[in-house]
Amino acid sequence: MIVYDKKYDVIVVGAGHAGCEAALAAARMGRPTLMLTINLDAIALMSCNPAIGGLAKGHLVKEIDALGGEMGRNIDATGIQFRVLNTKKGPAVRASRAQADKQLYRLRMKHVMEQQDDLDLKQVEVTGLVIEDGEVVGVDTRGGVRFLGKTVVLTTGTFMRGLIHIGLVNYPGGRAGDLPSIGLSDGLKDYGFDVGRLKTGTPARLDGRTIDFDRLEKQYGDENPIPFSFSTERIEQPQVPCHIAYTNPRSHEIIRSGLDRSPLYAGIIEGIGPRYCPSIEDKVVRFPEKDRHQTFIEPEGRETVEVYPSGMSTSLPIDIQWAFYRSIEGLERVEIMRPAYAIEYDYVNPIQLHASLETKLVRNLYHAGQINGTSGYEEAAAQGLMAGINAALRVQDKDPLVLGRSEAYIGVMIDDLVTLGTKEPYRMFTSRAEYRLLLREDNADLRLREKGHAIGLVQEEVYSSFLAKKELIESELVRLSKERLAPSAAGEELLEEWGLVGIQNAISYEQLLRRPEFTCQDLSRVYPAIMDLPEQVREQLEIQIKYQGYIQRQLEQVDRSARLESTRIPEDMDYGTISGLSAEVREKLARFRPDTLGQASRIPGVTPAGITILSIALKARYGR
Amino acid sequence: MIVYDKKYDVIVVGAGHAGCEAALAAARMGRPTLMLTINLDAIALMSCNPAIGGLAKGHLVKEIDALGGEMGRNIDATGIQFRVLNTKKGPAVRASRAQADKQLYRLRMKHVMEQQDDLDLKQVEVTGLVIEDGEVVGVDTRGGVRFLGKTVVLTTGTFMRGLIHIGLVNYPGGRAGDLPSIGLSDGLKDYGFDVGRLKTGTPARLDGRTIDFDRLEKQYGDENPIPFSFSTERIEQPQVPCHIAYTNPRSHEIIRSGLDRSPLYAGIIEGIGPRYCPSIEDKVVRFPEKDRHQTFIEPEGRETVEVYPSGMSTSLPIDIQWAFYRSIEGLERVEIMRPAYAIEYDYVNPIQLHASLETKLVRNLYHAGQINGTSGYEEAAAQGLMAGINAALRVQDKDPLVLGRSEAYIGVMIDDLVTLGTKEPYRMFTSRAEYRLLLREDNADLRLREKGHAIGLVQEEVYSSFLAKKELIESELVRLSKERLAPSAAGEELLEEWGLVGIQNAISYEQLLRRPEFTCQDLSRVYPAIMDLPEQVREQLEIQIKYQGYIQRQLEQVDRSARLESTRIPEDMDYGTISGLSAEVREKLARFRPDTLGQASRIPGVTPAGITILSIALKARYGR
Ligand SMILES: Cc1cc2nc3c(=O)[nH]c(=O)nc-3n(C[C@H](O)[C@H](O)[C@H](O)COP(=O)(O)OP(=O)(O)OC[C@H]3O[C@@H](n4cnc5c(N)ncnc54)[C@H](O)[C@@H]3O)c2cc1C
Numbered sequence A, B: 001m002i003v004y005d006k007k008y009d010v011i012v013v014g015a016g017h018a019g020c021e022a023a024l025a026a027a028r029m030g031r032p033t034l035m036l037t038i039n040l041d042a043i044a045l046m047s048c049n050p051a052i053g054g055l056a057k058g059h060l061v062k063e064i065d066a067l068g069g070e071m072g073r074n075i076d077a078t079g080i081q082f083r084v085l086n087t088k089k090g091p092a093v094r095a096s097r098a099q100a101d102k103q104l105y106r107l108r109m110k111h112v113m114e115q116q117d118d119l120d121l122k123q124v125e126v127t128g129l130v131i132e133d134g135e136v137v138g139v140d141t142r143g144g145v146r147f148l149g150k151t152v153v154l155t156t157g158t159f160m161r162g163l164i165h166i167g168l169v170n171y172p173g174g175r176a177g178d179l180p181s182i183g184l185s186d187g188l189k190d191y192g193f194d195v196g197r198l199k200t201g202t203p204a205r206l207d208g209r210t211i212d213f214d215r216l217e218k219q220y221g222d223e224n225p226i227p228f229s230f231s232t233e234r235i236e237q238p239q240v241p242c243h244i245a246y247t248n249p250r251s252h253e254i255i256r257s258g259l260d261r262s263p264l265y266a267g268i269i270e271g272i273g274p275r276y277c278p279s280i281e282d283k284v285v286r287f288p289e290k291d292r293h294q295t296f297i298e299p300e301g302r303e304t305v306e307v308y309p310s311g312m313s314t315s316l317p318i319d320i321q322w323a324f325y326r327s328i329e330g331l332e333r334v335e336i337m338r339p340a341y342a343i344e345y346d347y348v349n350p351i352q353l354h355a356s357l358e359t360k361l362v363r364n365l366y367h368a369g370q371i372n373g374t375s376g377y378e379e380a381a382a383q384g385l386m387a388g389i390n391a392a393l394r395v396q397d398k399d400p401l402v403l404g405r406s407e408a409y410i411g412v413m414i415d416d417l418v419t420l421g422t423k424e425p426y427r428m429f430t431s432r433a434e435y436r437l438l439l440r441e442d443n444a445d446l447r448l449r450e451k452g453h454a455i456g457l458v459q460e461e462v463y464s465s466f467l468a469k470k471e472l473i474e475s476e477l478v479r480l481s482k483e484r485l486a487p488s489a490a491g492e493e494l495l496e497e498w499g500l501v502g503i504q505n506a507i508s509y510e511q512l513l514r515r516p517e518f519t520c521q522d523l524s525r526v527y528p529a530i531m532d533l534p535e536q537v538r539e540q541l542e543i544q545i546k547y548q549g550y551i552q553r554q555l556e557q558v559d560r561s562a563r564l565e566s567t568r569i570p571e572d573m574d575y576g577t578i579s580g581l582s583a584e585v586r587e588k589l590a591r592f593r594p595d596t597l598g599q600a601s602r603i604p605g606v607t608p609a610g611i612t613i614l615s616i617a618l619k620a621r622y623g624r
């Protein structure tokens, strides 16, 4: 290997959604950063659905944005249909989603990366890590070059030993049309990493010219598209609709007729697939009673005829694919442009990670994205961001940034991964978060902007406009609690309309706003100036006031568990010497090696009694 | 293999510059066409320099356009610097060149193909041909599908058994970042094709942010960019400059120091490279006396920092690349984004082709582009166009369209390929054409539009505006020959200025225009209306009148050889039975199997005497 003369602080392997955020974060924090990828033309390529966000995933995007990441701004600039989901439900589960122009999405991300100071981009396949005394010091590449770096972030996605399946046919590939990554995961195994096999699948890409859209239901985005990023003013680009179609009993018949040639059912695929994101054959097998399944036919861009039938992923043979897609009403003549396929790939069990995403086995090595067993762009991006941040902090000899389960979905996800590990593709859900009312999309900036700024990722300009917003909310909350409506001052009519007839005392604006269905718009009848506040501020006033009670209760829960979460367990803790632990608890702790008492408490099989003993032992030995 | 139910008239394998033109031509001629490619995101990707046209290549683009191809319109829509070369020289060697925004170029081409009726696009690797009784009937693919087609056009570029070299490191790939095509060429060998090995190389892509452009010379495009296509009105998009830099003796020292690790000089590369497009190490070795070589630093697009240093291709090891590029003034800090590399690939000797580009061994199978041993986008596109046309004509049971050496550069190129074969990458040069004055860029439409229209490729609207232009030229030529300037009518001053003082007789406008340096602009002083004619028409008047004598002489030469060119030799001609032929001539004819006497006359080793004997034999046997 020939050693490159420039030495980097952070080397990021991979330019998927994880790699891009990792590299941008490290570079924006001023660390000389190198991003290596197999193909510079496939930066931030969307391997599967051309969309960002959705339930719980939208939360991740907002958190990424709040911390200073790029995903939100990138989709704002290239989205072609924005929708807020669950608008009828409580603010905790409201979520943003947008469809992307896939080519523009990747081109813009490449452009942003190219404009970033302290960031070099190079096209080359990484074939191995350079490790000295348990510490990573660089990477070796296919071209015969060794790049040296103080830290390395691996974000290899579905590429490591990627194997593509279409029916009983299979061949190596990192993604359809892409070269796989060979060699890297063998090296990881040699260093003691628990390398496993997962699989995921994608539907066919269909030729929109051969679909009878007139016979399908149209679905439009929101009339006033709301941006993802807290710093995007407005979505300017034109929006397009997508279409809804359904399978039918005949479709399911066709699918069943192909199961004997399904690589999954024939036992050829060993990797475990995503339960929550099943292929169409899984759905048909698991829910035999359902006589139809819905699909959104989503455009892949404004300038292409390629469309993506969501939820219709499959690894069935190609003849079954033809017959099945054509069995759908409106798709009778459809031509497949790219076949559906499943892909198996190597991942590394994330229990071998610290909460900083640094590996426990090799110092200064971080893993982020699909390599950690997750699936989804947003999950990948969020981890990439944290890994990039923590690599940059490490180089600066600073403590890692670890988000708690009460601070961010990102914290929930990473905690889940590193304390529980995963044997199947992990995806974010709102149900995974115990403090859902605290972790809303709308307050992601209030939760995280300061942290992003403290580590140098959120720029001053963005930060000061955030501070102004925050102060406005606070001062306005005070005002609303003080200003009162005297029954005498309100007209008869208003009292009647608001159901306040007969009240004796003045009622504060805050009290008014606490009432269900009562909005700032309503309040403006007695306090017109409230409508001059920015919409984002009014939204906070409504939510914070309406849900104050619930929020308060969750905050108290957080307080109660704070001690557990903040009690660190030394890396070299010898569980064998703690008397009183059951054999099972001891074995679990030794295997998972939790970073904190909080993590320890979430390891399945570790009992509350065990936690108490461990806690006493920590106090006795380290005074923690 | 599972057989696809739809049967195509034309199947095009590959979506490079050859594949795109082939597929568009066949579909535009109304034939149900299928284009298959390894990666739909890499349609019309420019593997090497981000530019179209140049000497002789510009001629090809204009001819492609005149026949109804797409390359000219595509570069017109996405070019970022247009220049006409050789404007100081005669009209025969004037040539257009434009730099492209590489990503926009490929995206627009994909868009055009997607909008084309009768054209299906599918992503899949072709692994073999289906041949029955010496006739191709379809292709087999990696996904396990057999597609049936009445004709097949192979345009595999550099992908067949592609092997990438960087120094002594090598690995399979169709292009950097792309999967190779495996299996197809083995099958071709089995059918008796003479499969050889060629190589080509590309420079590194450099990070424009690390180049000191202020220290380099700027080169701007033409102030009024002139479109390639005869149907583009105007170039609207903003134009950008490129920059000129030079190697120096130290660069050459560095290069020499790496030669022992050059795959070429170390004998690892067996494929033959392009002589006229040498790598920088070739230049340094072959011209030891030169102490510098020039490079144009060309942007790869308006939105990217990647730049292309033309003429600086190399397969030297990466450490030599670093040192060498950085030895260039202004590039001292340069970062390589994608390394330079050479690629070896399989091609099929084009002497196994008819002039229609149909193979002689397998009926209905056509080869076009780099698979025929050529190099260059324009060469590929021109062949692709002809192969697509001829496949479509075959399906309609029509005679092939074969362009003569006096009709088009395309004719020269294909005739060269099929009569001489090639053992090294073939590139178009003006010097290859014997009738250069007939084959100008400016008259490509006059030469070829009618042919393009006759086969149904040039659309009516385009055609009628062509006819109008043609008629205008003809009527105007008549007018110019009739209208005269009487000495009495011209003022004293004008006569003096034009050097006509003392002439007795009236002089025709044509005579005036024939004088060197005399332009329509000059003539407008006595015939102002001439400036109302479109510029393209005035250009024709000047050129046709000024060069009439030379043109006439070349036309007479063409006439003389017309009989040879039009005399067809039957496919099953048995040369063994013609008495009088020397053993060598007999062997050459039997091996090359020329389609016409003209082709036969150009086979090296076939003597004029041999041609006379052959000609007599043909007349005797077939009355030709
Ligand atoms: C077929 C398919 C179906 C999917 N289906 C779903 C789904 O249904 N739902 C869902 O949520 N998600 C799905 N995904 C997953 C989603 O695409 C990923 O979760 C997401 O892209 C992961 O991002 P990443 O950054 O971790 O990796 P990727 O986006 O895969 O990017 C990996 C990057 O690493 C680079 N790389 C890899 N190895 C090397 C190396 N050795 N050297 C240099 N560079 C390297 C690659 O070139 C690439 O740039 C699917 C993915 C695929 C391929």
Ligand SMILES: Cc1cc2nc3c(=O)[nH]c(=O)nc-3n(C[C@H](O)[C@H](O)[C@H](O)COP(=O)(O)OP(=O)(O)OC[C@H]3O[C@@H](n4cnc5c(N)ncnc54)[C@H](O)[C@@H]3O)c2cc1C
Binding pocket: B013, B014, B015, B016, B017, B018, B019, B036, B037, B038, B039, B042, B043, B044, B045, B046, B047, B048, B049, B124, B125, B126, B127, B155, B156, B157, B158, B159, B160, B174, B175, B181, B182, B184, B200, B201, B202, B277, B313, B341, B342, B343, B368, B369, B370, B371, B374, B375, B376, B377, B380, B381
């Ligand atoms: C490294 C490099 C350097 C070059 N340098 C020069 C140069 O200096 N000067 C110059 O003039 N030209 C150069 N070229 C050549 C130029 O790029 C080609 O001449 C031109 O692109 C050829 O066009 P094509 O259509 O024949 O093939 P390509 O552009 O190579 O396209 C081939 C297409 O076929 C597809 N394909 C291949 N096999 C299969 C299969 N089995 N199944 C399905 N699809 C398949 C590919 O996916 C691709 O779409 C270089 C090319 C490379 C790669």
